[in-house]
Amino acid sequence: MRLLLGLCFLGVLMVWVLAPTNLWRNNWLLNIRTRTDSKYFGTQCANMLIYTFPILFIAALGCVYLHLGKKGGNYTESSSKSHRLASWKRPVIVKGPLGVVSAMELAFISMFIALLIWSFSTYLTVSFSKINKGISHSHDKKWERKLRSTGFYLGFLGNICCAFLFFPVARGPSILPLLGLTSEGSIKYHIWLGHMAMTFFTAHGLLFLVYWALTNNMAQILKWDNTGVSNVAGELALVFGITMWLMAFPRIRRRAFELFFYTHQLYIIFLFFYVLHVGIQFFCIILSGVYLFLIDRYLRFLQSRKRVRLVSARLLPCETVELNFSKSPGLFYNPTSIMFINIPILSSFQWHPFTVSSNCNMEPEKLSVIIKSGGNWSQKLYQTLSSPAPIDHLNVSIEGPYGPTADNFFRHEALVMVSGGSGITPFISIIRELIFRSTMSGCPIPRVHLICAFKNYVDVTILDLLLPITGTHSDISRIQLKLEVFVTREKVRATMDTQKLLRTIWFKPSPSDAPISMVLGPNDWLWLGIIISTSFAMFLILLGILTHYYIYPIDHNTNNVYSYLAKALLNMLFICISIVVTASAVTLWKKKQNDMAGKQIQNMDVATPTTSPSSWFYNADREIESLPHHSLTQNSKVHFGARPNLKRMLLECEGSNIGVLVSGPKEMRHEVATICSSGLVNNLHFEAISFNW
Incomplete structure (x- = not known):
C-alpha cells in the first residue's frame, strides 16, 4: 500500500514537472485527450484524469492505510527512522519572514520554487519561439504578444500555487497525516502559498491591464464571453482575492482578527468567479484540493450544528x-x-x-x-x-x-x-x-x-x-x-x-446536548474514504448523464458552442450535491451509532458535589x-x-x-x-x- 501511494504521489509530481514541455503538450496530452474524448465527460475528462483523480485516489486509499495502521497500533515512529530524519527536522532558518524552518521544509520550499521557475521559463521559451517564428495569427507586435504571454503564464503560476493551497487547511482528510503533518502545523504552508498565489494573480491582472492599454483595447475589461474566458469574472475574483490577501498580513490579522476572519470567508466568492473566469476544464487542475476541502468543510459544518454537553x-x-x-x-x-x-x-x-x-x-x-x-x-x-x-x-x-x-x-x-x-x-x-x-x-x-x-x-x-x-x-x-x-x-x-x-x-444537563463525538476523520478513516470515493463517483455519474444527453448533442465536445458559464455552474452544482448527499448519509448513519453509545451519558443527571x-x-x-x-x-x-x-x-x-x-x-x-x-x-x-x- 505504501509503495502504491508513493508511486501515485511520484506520478503526480512528474506530471507537474513535464506539463510545460513540448513532449507533454504536443504528444502525451494530445493522446490522452484523444483517448478520453467521449460523449460522457467532454473535454474536461483529460484534466480530471490527470490532475483530479490521482489525488482523490491517494486520499481514499490513504484512508484505508491509516485505518489499518490505527488498527495495528499507534503510529509511533521507530527509533531508527527518527534518527534518520533527525538532521532533516533540525531548524536551519530561525528568524525571518518564514519563521522557524527545518531542513526538510527548506528542501521542499526550494523544490517548489524550482518548479515555478522551471514552469514559467519553459512556458515562455515555447511561447516566445512561436511568436518569433510568426506562428501567432494576432496582429499585435511581437513585444506586445510577449507581454500578453508573460501575463498569461504568471496567472498559470498562481494556478499551480492554488493546486496546493487548500490541502493545509483541510483538517480531516488523509493527505496531511500520510505526510506526517497536522492541520495546525501546516497553516504556515497555506500562508506561504497564499502569498505566492496572490502575487502571481495580481501581476497577471496588472500585465493584462497594461497590455489592453497599450493595444487600445480597454473594452476588454468589460468582456464576458459566453463561450470563452470571462474577463469580468477574473477581475471580480482578483478583487476578492486581494481583499483576503491584504487582511491576512500579520499586522492586520493579529490586531483585528475578526476582520481577517470574516473577510477570509470571501474565498467562496473568489472560487466562484475563478471558475467562471478560467472555465471548468482548467479548474480541474486544482479541483482535487478544493474537493477535499469542501468535504472537510461540510463535515465540520455538520458537527458544529450539534450542541455539546x-x-x-x-x-x-x-x-x-x-x-x-x-x-x-x-x-x-x-x-x-x-x-x-x-x-x-x-x-x-x-x-x-x-x-x-x-x-x-x-x-x-x-x-x-x-x-x-x-x-x-x-x-x-x-x-x-x-x-x-x-x-x-x-x-x-x-x-x-x-x-x-x-x-x-x-x-x-x-x-x-x-x-x-x-x-x-x-x-x-x-x-x-x-x-x-x-x-x-x-x-x-x-x-x-x-x-x-x-x-x-x-x-x-x-x-x-x-x-x-x-x-x-x-x-x-x-x-x-x-x-x-x-x-x-x-x-x-x-x-x-x-x-x-x-x-x-x-x-x-440539557436534553438537546450530546457528548462530543467526531463526525469523521481519525476515528473513522474508512467512512471518510467511502465519502471521498462515492461522492466523486456520484459526481461523475451526474456529469456523464448531463453531458451525454444534453451538452454533447449541442457542442459535440467543442469549446466554442456551449456556454462556459452554464457548464461551470452545473459542474459546481453537481460537486456540491454529491458531497452533501454522501456526507449527510454517512453522518446520519454514524449519528445513530453515536446516539446509541452516548445515550447513557447524555441522559445522566449530574449532581453538584456535596x-x-x-x-x-x-x-x-x-x-x-x-x-x-x-x-x-x-x-x-x-x-x-x-x-x-x-x-x-x-x-x-x-x-x-x-x-x-x-x-x-x-x-x-x-x-x-x-x-x-x-x-x-x-x-x-x-x-x-x-x-x-
Missing part, C-alpha cells in the same frame, strides 16, 4: 478556565490535539482553537480544554463564568478535535518542555499521556524536564491542571518529572489563599487541601525575578536523544530553535508547538 468549568485566579465536556467513549485523539469552540452567548460567529488538555485513555468519557484570558472573547468568557450569579447552563458547539496521528514523543529517552504563559497547555496533555503509559508494562517512559515561565506568581496555579478531575491512573509520581518555574515580574513569593485557588462550576464548593472531583470526596497543589507548585523549584537560561539548561541535558518541545511566545520559540540548530550539540531534536492562526 458541558459538564463543568474550573476557574483559576490567573483568569484561566478549564472547560470539561462529556464525550463519547469511542472518540480517540492524541496529545497536543486542538478543538475549535463556539459559544453563542459570547459570539455567534467566532470560532477559537484551544488545546485539548485531557487524555482519552485516562478520561474516556470526558474532554477538557484550557482557556487563558487574553483577547476580548476569552475575557468575556471568564467574566461570564466568574460573575456572582453564574449561569447554570451554557450552549457550546465544537469542531474537532484535530491532532497528530502519531505519538512521537516516546521515541526520545528524555523530553525537555519549554513553555511561556498559556503555552503550558499542550504539555499538560503530553504529561497525562506519559502518566497513563507509565501504568503499562514494558512501555519505556522518557524523563521529563518541564521549564515554565510565567509573568506573575498567580499564573503558577495553572500547574494544578496537570492532573485530571477523574481517572484511576493519575499518580504523577510514576514519571520522572523535574519542574522548574520562573516568575519574571515578581521577586518574592506572593501569598495566595489556598481556598480560593480553584472554583468549580457544575452545569445542568463537599467543598471548590472540590476538584466529580462525585468524589477529596478536598482542595489534599490535591497536588503543594507537590506541584510549592515543592517545585521556583525562580523569582529571572528568566530561564535556556542555553545553559539545554546544553547540560544528558542523553543521546533529547526531544525539545517549545510552546510560547515567538521570541521563546526562536531562542530554543537557535540553540538546537547551533551545532554545539547533536542530541537535541527541536519541535515547536505553535498555534498562530
Whole structure:
C-alpha cells in the first residue's frame, strides 16, 4: 500500500514537472485527450484524469492505510527512522519572514520554487519561439504578444500555487497525516502559498491591464464571453482575492482578527468567479484540493450544528478556565490535539482553537480544554463564568478535535518542555499521556524536564491542571518529572489563599446536548474514504448523464458552442450535491451509532458535589487541601525575578536523544530553535508547538 501511494504521489509530481514541455503538450496530452474524448465527460475528462483523480485516489486509499495502521497500533515512529530524519527536522532558518524552518521544509520550499521557475521559463521559451517564428495569427507586435504571454503564464503560476493551497487547511482528510503533518502545523504552508498565489494573480491582472492599454483595447475589461474566458469574472475574483490577501498580513490579522476572519470567508466568492473566469476544464487542475476541502468543510459544518454537553468549568485566579465536556467513549485523539469552540452567548460567529488538555485513555468519557484570558472573547468568557450569579447552563458547539496521528514523543529517552504563559497547555496533555503509559508494562517512559515561565506568581496555579478531575491512573509520581518555574515580574513569593485557588462550576444537563463525538476523520478513516470515493463517483455519474444527453448533442465536445458559464455552474452544482448527499448519509448513519453509545451519558443527571464548593472531583470526596497543589507548585523549584537560561539548561541535558518541545511566545520559540540548530550539540531534536492562526 505504501509503495502504491508513493508511486501515485511520484506520478503526480512528474506530471507537474513535464506539463510545460513540448513532449507533454504536443504528444502525451494530445493522446490522452484523444483517448478520453467521449460523449460522457467532454473535454474536461483529460484534466480530471490527470490532475483530479490521482489525488482523490491517494486520499481514499490513504484512508484505508491509516485505518489499518490505527488498527495495528499507534503510529509511533521507530527509533531508527527518527534518527534518520533527525538532521532533516533540525531548524536551519530561525528568524525571518518564514519563521522557524527545518531542513526538510527548506528542501521542499526550494523544490517548489524550482518548479515555478522551471514552469514559467519553459512556458515562455515555447511561447516566445512561436511568436518569433510568426506562428501567432494576432496582429499585435511581437513585444506586445510577449507581454500578453508573460501575463498569461504568471496567472498559470498562481494556478499551480492554488493546486496546493487548500490541502493545509483541510483538517480531516488523509493527505496531511500520510505526510506526517497536522492541520495546525501546516497553516504556515497555506500562508506561504497564499502569498505566492496572490502575487502571481495580481501581476497577471496588472500585465493584462497594461497590455489592453497599450493595444487600445480597454473594452476588454468589460468582456464576458459566453463561450470563452470571462474577463469580468477574473477581475471580480482578483478583487476578492486581494481583499483576503491584504487582511491576512500579520499586522492586520493579529490586531483585528475578526476582520481577517470574516473577510477570509470571501474565498467562496473568489472560487466562484475563478471558475467562471478560467472555465471548468482548467479548474480541474486544482479541483482535487478544493474537493477535499469542501468535504472537510461540510463535515465540520455538520458537527458544529450539534450542541455539546458541558459538564463543568474550573476557574483559576490567573483568569484561566478549564472547560470539561462529556464525550463519547469511542472518540480517540492524541496529545497536543486542538478543538475549535463556539459559544453563542459570547459570539455567534467566532470560532477559537484551544488545546485539548485531557487524555482519552485516562478520561474516556470526558474532554477538557484550557482557556487563558487574553483577547476580548476569552475575557468575556471568564467574566461570564466568574460573575456572582453564574449561569447554570451554557450552549457550546465544537469542531474537532484535530491532532497528530502519531505519538512521537516516546521515541526520545528524555523530553525537555519549554513553555511561556498559556503555552503550558499542550504539555499538560503530553504529561497525562506519559502518566497513563507509565501504568503499562514494558512501555519505556522518557524523563521529563518541564521549564515554565510565567509573568506573575498567580499564573503558577495553572500547574494544578496537570492532573485530571477523574481517572484511576493519575499518580504523577510514576514519571520522572523535574519542574522548574520562573516568575519574571515578581521577586518574592506572593501569598495566595489556598481556598480560593480553584472554583468549580457544575452545569445542568440539557436534553438537546450530546457528548462530543467526531463526525469523521481519525476515528473513522474508512467512512471518510467511502465519502471521498462515492461522492466523486456520484459526481461523475451526474456529469456523464448531463453531458451525454444534453451538452454533447449541442457542442459535440467543442469549446466554442456551449456556454462556459452554464457548464461551470452545473459542474459546481453537481460537486456540491454529491458531497452533501454522501456526507449527510454517512453522518446520519454514524449519528445513530453515536446516539446509541452516548445515550447513557447524555441522559445522566449530574449532581453538584456535596463537599467543598471548590472540590476538584466529580462525585468524589477529596478536598482542595489534599490535591497536588503543594507537590506541584510549592515543592517545585521556583525562580523569582529571572528568566530561564535556556542555553545553559539545554546544553547540560544528558542523553543521546533529547526531544525539545517549545510552546510560547515567538521570541521563546526562536531562542530554543537557535540553540538546537547551533551545532554545539547533536542530541537535541527541536519541535515547536505553535498555534498562530
